[in-house]
Amino acid sequence: MISFPQKQVSVRNALTGEEYLLVALDSIDPSEEAIERVTSICNEPLVYDWLFRKMLSGEPYPPSKAKEWFEWAAMGWAQNAFFVFGVLDPDGRLAAACDIKTADAAGAEVGYWASCGHRGIMTNALKGLIDLAKGAGFESLFAEVREDNVRSQAVLRRAGFCLSDQKPARAGHRMVFSVRMLTP
Numbered sequence: 059m060i061s062f063p064q065k066q067v068s069v070r071n072a073l074t075g076e077e078y079l080l081v082a083l084d085s086i087d088p089s090e091e092a093i094e095r096v097t098s099i100c101n102e103p104l105v106y107d108w109l110f111r112k113m114l115s116g117e118p119y120p121p122s123k124a125k126e127w128f129e130w131a132a133m134g135w136a137q138n139a140f141f142v143f144g145v146l147d148p149d150g151r152l153a154a155a156c157d158i159k160t161a162d163a164a165g166a167e168v169g170y171w172a173s174c175g176h177r178g179i180m181t182n183a184l185k186g187l188i189d190l191a192k193g194a195g196f197e198s199l200f201a202e203v204r205e206d207n208v209r210s211q212a213v214l215r216r217a218g219f220c221l222s223d224q225k226p227a228r229a230g231h232r233m234v235f236s237v238r239m240l241t242p
């Protein structure tokens with residue numbers, strides 16, 4: 059049974075040294091400003107191209123989708139089914155996000171995005187997520203990455219994930235990386 063004794067942890071931006079906060083998204087107020095912020099990041103070229111262009115058929119990521127994202131994240135926490143985290147910058151503004159997509163303790167998939175204005179935070183945020191996941195009872199995490207998404211692969215490698223042949227990649231030239239939690 060997955061249970062998070064700790065739902066937040068401080069993470070350092072590796073390039074600036076600034077302290078950010080990785081925190082369960084259900085404790086971030088989905089204010090108009092936060093919704094605007096998520097909308098703006100999800101329309102940044104890198105995030106939009108990798109995660110939303112195909113899904114939205116080239117239409118811009120709308121604020122309504124950001125609002126739904128906050129609601130969906132709250133539902134995940136309430137049902138203990140999936141776990142979305144935000145990364146807040148030192149001013150308390152959302153800079154990045156990451157999630158654990160199921161409560162499968164043996165091996166759950168992670169996902170993430172970061173604003174290009176906050177280079178240097180994603181790897182350490184993912185490391186923070188691994189620590190929290192370990193405390194919650196996850197034994198292993200994995201990520202599926204497109205072969206040409208080299209920035210994402212670099213994040214995974216820096217965070218300690220290894221290219222895995224344990225799980226066959228789905229169609230679309232995806233590579234599977236995984237990390238196992240070390241026992242204390």
Ligand SMILES: CC(C)(COP(=O)(O)OP(=O)(O)OC[C@H]1O[C@@H](n2cnc3c(N)ncnc32)[C@H](O)[C@@H]1OP(=O)(O)O)[C@@H](O)C(=O)NCCC(=O)NCCS
Nearest residue numbers: 072104105108170171172177178179180181202203209210
């Ligand atoms: C994937 C993504 C999150 C990567 O963001 P990023 O800013 O490159 O990631 P990081 O913050 O970890 O790294 C930024 C820089 O800091 C450096 N850095 C980060 N953490 C570091 C650490 N712990 N030690 C040393 N250097 C570090 C990196 O080397 C990198 O330097 P570079 O830009 O010169 O290569 C971002 O490109 C993104 O949101 N893409 C779209 C969504 C996506 O692809 N999601 C994944 C789907 S599988």
